[in-house]
Amino acid sequence: MTTLTGDREVRLGVFDEWMGAWSPSTPRDQGELTAWQLDRAWSQAVTLGRGNPFYRDRLKLPTERDSGAFRTLGVTTKQDVVEDCAENPPYGSRTIAEAADIRMVVHTSGSSGQGMAVYALDSADLEAIVRTEAVGFLWAGIREGTRVLLTIPIGMTAAGLWYSAALRAIGANVFSVGPYPTERKVELLRQFQPEVVVGTPTYVQRLAVACEEAGFPPVSSSVKTLIVAGQAFSLPWVRAIEARWGATLYEQYGCTERAIAWTCPGGVIKGDSLGVLHFPPEAGYYEVIDPDSGEPVGPGETGELIITPFGADASPLVRYATGDRVRWIASGACSCGRPLAGIAAGEVERYDDMMKIRGVNVWPASFDQAVFAVETVSDYRGRVWVDDDGTERVEIRVEGVGHPNALAGAVSGSVHRATGLRVEVKIEPAGTLAREVPEGFVKIKRFQVEILR
Ligand SMILES: [Zn+2]
Known part of the structure; x- marks a missing residue:
């Protein structure tokens, strides 16, 4: 237990580190916890189905109250929310909070090309999301006075605002360097000596390269913890980045x-593999379903993550379909022993990201696994395009150590074994790929597809 006091914008209270919980009444037994979450999701659905302008006609409430009946409620998609916000500006008909009660407004980045979804938060919602984000920062060892370099820009997207609010609520010293160029971030890293760096996986790597080029190897820095979000990665990649920084890597998965x-x-x-991202118990009711059948997947199987968030009363959602492909891990399966379910670390991908190459369905993570399985590789970028003869070509640009021909041969062999695809490999000088990473919280795709799917 950790008690957090102090004069803060959002008060945190007493943290139960084992459960990742803030209320002493949250059940500690996994069966009771699941039942409590489902019960809470139901009462939210019933309230919204009776009174919310957006959900009134959408939710057909059955009389049963089990998990199977909950699945009959159907899902809310990003398209639904975007259209509602466009038709009922600015916050959509779901949002019935009074303007004077709204404490924060966030929107999705619009990078999917579908348009932007808008979410308003009242003071209770803000407290709930700050507590949810604080769970992971506290699990990563951040406390009052910990120095944190936050490389994610703070604008209107959720990540920067929520990370910053949670870190400040804990009492960390936050350096919000997001808007500065990388060279300036390196200078501030030297000056402020942060113990923690927060960013995307590729940005943390770019910062490492920039430190090295400035004659300041990251392993000699004050940084002992890296926290990343927004991109899949593999075990060899984690080992390499931890060695490069002399730090331990933590991951967050999150969406607006x-x-x-x-x-x-x-x-x-x-142990010898990537662990689990646990669902904080008070954050919502989580489901992982087979997107074709709508039925829940088994432990260790992949499916789409569906969320019914708690503490999102100003802009409520019931069964929001994230479009994220995750591997479900049952509670108790993590080596930590916590009674909290979750998803496999490093593996979250967008369903939209699946590529069809020469008739073969391939996930970007399959390339990550295959390329990073060659341990002398430090980074790569892939590209699929159609040449003048109408042939689909796959090119992989690689950085790494060792003889270029040997490195190229090892990568093409590994990719061929994993995917069945023949690829062209080009070796790049060290630092080339990192320098191409843009500033900010950009969810870099290592693979670019230049053909229609
Ligand atoms: Zn665990």
């Missing part, structure tokens, strides 16, 4: 719609 999951204490590597 409040599906949040965090690495437990000890970091993302558990």
Whole structure:
């Protein structure tokens, strides 16, 4: 238990580190916890189905109250929310909070090309999301006075605002360097000596390269903890980045719609593999379903993450379909022993990201696994395009150590074994790929598809 006091914008209270919980009444038994979450999701659905202008006609409430009946409620998609916000500006008909009660407004980045979804938060909602984000920062060892370099820009997207609010609520010293160029971030890293760096996986790597080029190897810096979000990665990549910084890597999964999951204490590597991102128990009711059948997947199987967030009363959602492909991990399966379910670390992908190459369905993570399985590789970028003869070509640009021909041969062999695809490999000088990473919280895709799917 950790008691957090002090004069803060959002008060946190007493943290139960084992459960990732803030209320002493949250059940500690996994069966009771699931029943409590489902019960809370139902009462939210019933309230919205009776009174909310957006959900009144959408939710057909059955008489049963089990998990199967909950699935009959159907899902809310990003398209639904975007259209509602466009038709009922600015916050959509779901949002019935009074303007004077709204404490924060966030929107999705619009990078999917579908348009932007807008979410308003009242003071209770803000407290709930700050507590949810604080769970993972506390699990990563951040406390009052911990120095944190936050490389994610703070604008209107959720990540920067929520991370910053949670870190400040804990009492960390936050350096919000997001808007500065990388060279300036390196200078501030030297000057402020942060113990923690927060960013995307590729940005943390870019910062490492920039430190090295400035004659300041990251392993010699004050940084002992890295926290990343927004991109898949593999075990060899984690080992390499941890060695490069001399730090332990933690991961957060999160979306603006409040599906949040965090690495437990000890970091993302558990034993010889990547661990689990646990769902904070008070954050919502989480489901992982087969997108074709709508039925729940079994432990260790992949499916779409569906969230019914709690503490999102100003802009409520019931069964929001995230479009994220995750691997479901049952509670108790993590080596930490916590009675909290979750998803496999490093593996979250967008369903939209699946590529069809020469008739073969391939996920970007399959390339990550195959390329990073060659341990001398430090980074790569892939590209699929159609040449003048109408042939689909796959090019992989790689950085790494060792003889270029040997490195190229190892990468093409590994990719061929994993995917069945023949690829062209080009070796790049060290630092080339990192310098191409833009500033900010950009969810970099290592693979670019230049053909229609
Ligand atoms: Zn765990």
